[in-house]
Amino acid sequence: MNNTIKTGLLAAVVASSLGVNTALIAEDTVTLSLWHQHPEWRAKTQAILTAFESEHPGIRIELEEIAGTNYSARLNTALAAGEAPDLFGLPAGPETATAAASGYAAELTGLLDTSSLREPALEAIDNDGKVFGAPILGAYSVGLYYHRDILADLGMEPPTNQAEFMSMCAAMKDKGITPLVVPASDGIVPSFIYMMLTSSVMGADGFADLRKGNRKFTDPDMLEAARFLQEMADCMQPGAVSTPYVEGKALAAMKRGAMMPGGSADYPGYQEINPAVDLGVVPFPGVGENKPATVTGLEYIYLVNAESEHQEEAITFLNWMLQDKAQQMVVDTITMTTNRNVVPSENRILEEFVQAARVNDVRVFYELPETGSVWNVVQQNAAALLMGEMTPEDFASAAQDAVKLSD
Amino acid sequence: MSHPKPQSSFSSTYGHLWFVLPGFAFFLAVMLIPLILAVGISMTNWTGFGNDLQFVGLDNYTELLSYWPFYRAAMHNAIIFLAILLFQHTVGLYLAVLLNEKPRFMQFYRTVLFLPVIMSLVATGFIWTLMLSPNIGLINPLLQTLGLGFLAGNWLSDPDLALPAIIFVTAWNSMGWAIIIYLSGLQNIPEELKQAAAMDGANTRQIFWRVVFPQLSPAFTALTVLTFIGTFRTFDVVYVLTGPLGAPNFATDVVGTLIYRTAFGGSSFSSADIRFAFGLAMALMLMLVMAGFCYLLIRVLRSREIEA
Numbered sequence: 001m002n003n004t005i006k007t008g009l010l011a012a013v014v015a016s017s018l019g020v021n022t023a024l025i026a027e028d029t030v031t032l033s034l035w036h037q038h039p040e041w042r043a044k045t046q047a048i049l050t051a052f053e054s055e056h057p058g059i060r061i062e063l064e065e066i067a068g069t070n071y072s073a074r075l076n077t078a079l080a081a082g083e084a085p086d087l088f089g090l091p092a093g094p095e096t097a098t099a100a101a102s103g104y105a106a107e108l109t110g111l112l113d114t115s116s117l118r119e120p121a122l123e124a125i126d127n128d129g130k131v132f133g134a135p136i137l138g139a140y141s142v143g144l145y146y147h148r149d150i151l152a153d154l155g156m157e158p159p160t161n162q163a164e165f166m167s168m169c170a171a172m173k174d175k176g177i178t179p180l181v182v183p184a185s186d187g188i189v190p191s192f193i194y195m196m197l198t199s200s201v202m203g204a205d206g207f208a209d210l211r212k213g214n215r216k217f218t219d220p221d222m223l224e225a226a227r228f229l230q231e232m233a234d235c236m237q238p239g240a241v242s243t244p245y246v247e248g249k250a251l252a253a254m255k256r257g258a259m260m261p262g263g264s265a266d267y268p269g270y271q272e273i274n275p276a277v278d279l280g281v282v283p284f285p286g287v288g289e290n291k292p293a294t295v296t297g298l299e300y301i302y303l304v305n306a307e308s309e310h311q312e313e314a315i316t317f318l319n320w321m322l323q324d325k326a327q328q329m330v331v332d333t334i335t336m337t338t339n340r341n342v343v344p345s346e347n348r349i350l351e352e353f354v355q356a357a358r359v360n361d362v363r364v365f366y367e368l369p370e371t372g373s374v375w376n377v378v379q380q381n382a383a384a385l386l387m388g389e390m391t392p393e394d395f396a397s398a399a400q401d402a403v404k405l406s407d
Numbered sequence: 408m409s410h411p412k413p414q415s416s417f418s419s420t421y422g423h424l425w426f427v428l429p430g431f432a433f434f435l436a437v438m439l440i441p442l443i444l445a446v447g448i449s450m451t452n453w454t455g456f457g458n459d460l461q462f463v464g465l466d467n468y469t470e471l472l473s474y475w476p477f478y479r480a481a482m483h484n485a486i487i488f489l490a491i492l493l494f495q496h497t498v499g500l501y502l503a504v505l506l507n508e509k510p511r512f513m514q515f516y517r518t519v520l521f522l523p524v525i526m527s528l529v530a531t532g533f534i535w536t537l538m539l540s541p542n543i544g545l546i547n548p549l550l551q552t553l554g555l556g557f558l559a560g561n562w563l564s565d566p567d568l569a570l571p572a573i574i575f576v577t578a579w580n581s582m583g584w585a586i587i588i589y590l591s592g593l594q595n596i597p598e599e600l601k602q603a604a605a606m607d608g609a610n611t612r613q614i615f616w617r618v619v620f621p622q623l624s625p626a627f628t629a630l631t632v633l634t635f636i637g638t639f640r641t642f643d644v645v646y647v648l649t650g651p652l653g654a655p656n657f658a659t660d661v662v663g664t665l666i667y668r669t670a671f672g673g674s675s676f677s678s679a680d681i682r683f684a685f686g687l688a689m690a691l692m693l694m695l696v697m698a699g700f701c702y703l704l705i706r707v708l709r710s711r712e713i714e715a
Contacts, residue, residue, distance in 0.1 A: 072678060073671035076455055091676055098678070102457025185650040188674065238541040239564035241655040251542055366677040373679040380673070383656040387566070 030313045031060045033085035037071035037300065040269040044333040051329065052320050059313045061087075068186070068245065079104045086308040087317065089300030092124045092133065093367035096301060100132045105303040108132055111315050113322060121338035124298050124367060133301035136321035138330050138337040140263040141296045142192050142364075143356045145270075148280045150177065150258045158259075158282040160292050162228050165285040169235035172258055179235040181257035183248020190229065190382035191375060192295065192364075193261050194399075196284035197225035199362035200293035207362045210403065211370040217400040218393070224287045226385065226392035233386040241383045253277050264353040265299065265335040281352040283359045294357045297364035299335055373402040445687050455670060455683025467688035477689060479657065480665040483570060487661070488638040490574045491581060495630055498578075499585025500623075504615075506586065507593040517590075521583035528580055532647030535576045539563055539648075563649055566658040573659050577644055581637065585630055592626030593619070624712035632704055639697050642667065666690050 036045060042065050049061045064085070066074055078084040084104065090096050099105045109131045114122060121135050146158050154172070159165035169179040184190050201221050202210060209215035216222065237243065237257055252260040253273035261284060262270075270277050283292035302321075304314040320326055327339040336350055337343075344350040365371035365378075377398050384390035414422075449467055453460035471477055502520060506513055523531065538545045539562040547559035562572045596619055604618045642663030645653055651673045653660025670686025672678045 072674070073667070076671060076678065076681070080455060095678060098456055102459070104457070185652070185654045186673070187652055188676070239561040242561075242564035242569065242649055243540070243542070244536065244650060247537070247540060247543070256542060364676075366679075372677050375677045376674060376680040380652065383652070383654060387656055389656055 028058055029060050030058060030310050031062055032087060032308075032310055032314055032317060033062045033064065034087040034302075035064050035066060035071070035075060035085045036089060037066055037068070038265070039065040039067050040272060041265075041334055044268060047333070048321075048326060048329050052317060052326070055320070056316065059317065061317065082307055084305050084307070086305050086310055086314050087302050088305065089137075089302050090133065091366060092135070092298045092301045094369050094372040095366075096125075096133050096303065097127050097369075099303060100127060100130070103306055105132045106306045106308070106311055108134070108304065108315065108318070113319050116322060116324065116327070116339045116341050118338050118340045120296075121298060124363075125301055133303045134318040134322055135298045135301045135338045136318060136326070136330070137299035137302075138327070138335050138339070139296060139298050140265045140335050141294045141353045141357045141361065142196065142261065142263045142284075143281050143294045143353060144259055144284045144292075145252070145262045145266070145279050145281055146259045147255055148278045150255065151280075154258075158280065159285045160282070161286045161290070162288055166231065166235075169232075173235070178237045178257040179259060180232065180237075181248055181252040181260040182236045182240045183243040183245045183251075184236070184241045184383060184386060185244045187379035187382040188245070189248070189261055190386065191378045192263075193232070193284065194225065194229055194378050194382070195295045195362070195365055196261070196293045197228055197287050198222055199295055200284070200286035200290040200360060201225055201288075202362075203291075203293075203360055204362050211368065211405070213403075213405045217374075217396040217403075221288075223392055223396050226395045228287050229382075230385050230388065230392055230395075233388075236386075241386055249273065263335075264350055267349045268334060279349065281349055281356055283356040286360075291360045292356075293360040293362060294353075295364050296357055296361050297367050298338065370404050371402075373404065374399050377402040445691060448684050449687040449691055451684045452682075453684040454678075454681050455686075456678065456681065460684070463684075467685050468692065470685070471688055471692055476657070476660070476665055477662065477692075480653070480660045480662045481693075483653075483659060483661050484639045484641060486570060487574055487577060487641060488635055490571075491578055491638055492631060492634050494574075494578045495582065495585035495634060496627065499582055499630075500589050502582070503586045503589035503593060506590055517586075520586050523580045524583035526580075528643045529647055531580065532576065532644050536563070536648050539572060564655050566655055569649060569655060569659045573645055573648060576648065577638070577641065580644070581634070584633065588626050588630050588633075589623065592623045596622045624708070628705065628708035628712060631708060632701055635701065635704060636697065639693065662689065662693050666693070 034049075038045070042063070045065075046063060049063060053060055075084065075088055075090075079088075079099070079102070090099055096105065100107070107130055109129075112131060112134050114125075114131070114134075117125075117135065121139065125131055125133055125135060144158065151158065154175070154177075156168055156171070159168050172179040182189050182193070198217065199207065201224065202215055206215050210217070217226075233240070237248075237251060243251070248260070249266070249269055250273055251257060252262070253270040255274075255277075264281075267279070270279060283294045286292045302318060304311050304318070308314055321330075322339070324339060324341045327337045327342045328345070331337040331339075331342050331344045331350065332347060336353060364375075366375040378395075381390055381395055381398055385392065385395045448460075450462060450464055451460040452463050452466075506517060506520075510516065537543060541547060541559075541561045541564070544562075546562065550556055550559045560568050562568050600618050600622070601614055604614045609617065640663060641661050645659050645661050645664050646667070649655070649659045651664055651668055653664050666686050666689050668680075668686075669689060670681070670683045672681040674680075
């Protein structure tokens with residue numbers, strides 16, 4: 001037998017054995033598709049998924065990251081077309097309730113071990129006694145990031161109220177420093193600011209009153225929140241109303257501004273852009289003399305596709321994610337946890353967020369049925385307010401009109 | 408010896424339709440059936456989520472007639488169309504005439520001028536976003552270096568500059584089409600016509616306006632109609648440069664972004680404002696209006712064309 005034939009036979013044997021092995025792996029392994037909307041967390045999310053796969057060799061997770069508003073568009077289309085992934089994330093509250101009512105999400109009541117979840121997280125995933133999703137990526141708070149080195153150089157402390165903020169803003173502008181970076185092109189960050197400002201006025205109890213109709217965005221003290229937001233426009237970077245989110249985040253990370261509103265989950269992104277970034281976190285300055293505030297919500301909770309052929313494996317994954325080990329990875333690398341047994345081991349920023357949220361923390365509007373539409377209205381009108389094309393009165397009035405009172 | 412079967416009259420009249428069938432089946436599957444389904448859905452109140460929908464007849468269309476964001480967006484499309492049209496029929500035509508003189512390195516110039524057309528508008532739009540940024544962009548520092556600092560501006564956040572910036576990027580991207588279409592028209596004009604005009608004593612300018620330009624009527628028609636369709640379908644450049652809300656404060660919102668927001672939502676946090684069926688009604692209304700305008704444009708412009 002000459003060498004060519006020998007090589008050919010050897011190659012054929014190797015190829016066929018590889019083929020057999022691949023077929024065996026393919027038969028035994030279940031692949032779950034998972035859609036996620038934070039491309040900047042890809043490496044950290046993948047590390048968690050790899051840990052899961054090493055403990056569950058029969059299950060593979062195929063992660064697809066879809067950024068920003070494209071996520072909702074693609075997911076909604078995929079759900080309607082019956083092409084959605086096995087596992088997908090949605091905001092807790094009205095969004096999850098709609099997916100459940102539409103028959104897109106499998107009911108998980110009694111199938112998840114939620115014993116380690118903190119009470120607010122349990123409340124947030126409860127839909128009239130039924131559970132459709134698991135808060136596997138924890139929660140987030142939004143406050144005010146500041147560059148510790150910039151403020152130290154200026155001999156300033158982070159602001160706690162409107163007067164301090166505006167005074168710092170003037171001083172920084174005099175020195176040629178942009179006080180606040182706000183990417184406002186899609187209206188999302190200004191909406192978070194408005195939530196924090198109104199929260200500083202009404203607090204958690206006032207928010208409960210607002211949902212019942214006993215408090216209004218148009219109340220004189222609440223109007224001041226819209227006024228402060230409008231006044232703040234002068235402190236933002238040039239072109240804030242058309243700055244896209246990615247550019248704003250890069251500007252903030254690269255110290256092109258002293259402060260920026262942001263969530264606990266934003267920190268990995270800042271670090272990725274600028275590993276030397278030296279940030280601190282405080283609650284967002286209060287309106288007038290009111291206490292500063294933060295808002296808190298769950299990261300997208302994960303639902304199992306009702307049409308998935310691998311629901312059992314998907315539930316296995318969700319239960320693994322709710323355990324302490326996975327949650328420790330989440331809290332150490334990505335964001336805040338909703339697991340009562342876990343604390344960040346070495347994450348100063350998350351500790352500062354926990355401290356900040358102790359001052360005056362309110363739930364994000366869009367997680368609640370009464371204020372879900374307020375989010376959209378504020379998002380769409382924020383640029384008009386910042387540009388002075390809408391009065392604070394009209395802005396607050398539009399927000400109030402979007403409130404759907406609870407019974 | 409067998410004789411071939413004589414062709415039936417039906418076969419001889421309609422036999423060729425078999426050749427059309429594959430193309431028609433494809434057209435039916437990807438165009439007509441989805442269009443019929445779209446018309447059906449646009450007469451419901453479907454949000455795009457779930458199976459909860461009711462027939463609402465023409466309610467979405469009636470609402471659209473008084474829905475001012477649609478008119479605002481359509482107005483922006485119209486402004487983009489007129490500006491691009493003007494640009495293509497002036498700068499595009501001028502460059503085509505220059506290239507028709509067959510300068511040295513003509514292939515190189517032609518490639519460079521056509522390059523933006525084949526590049527992804529999403530990718531180039533993203534680069535333009537960065538270049539136009541007042542914080543990290545190249546345009547403002549470049550103007551300052553050239554002593555034109557007074558022209559530097561917040562290109563995408565000033566309501567007076569944002570739409571012109573969108574127009575500029577669109578013009579840059581689509582200029583190649585104008586050049587190629589006009590150049591092919593110029594190359595089809597017989598030299599004898601120009602020579603005859605010259606012999607009759609016409610100067611260069613007269614030859615161009617009296618002899619060459621009228622011969623370019625078919626190119627003018629084609630370019631005008633294509634520009635109309637292209638600019639009223641604008642979406643990607645606006646979405647990339649100024650976002651789904653057509654920042655600042657909807658100053659660059661076009662019908663494409665409005666339809667996208669209405670049908671798929673403008674926020675990843677809440678789908679409370681999504682109305683898929685209403686978005687479809689907008690898309691279908693736009694299609695109807697565009698079809699009507701295209702018909703009129705073609706009729707008017709064709710009537711002015713001279714026989715080749």
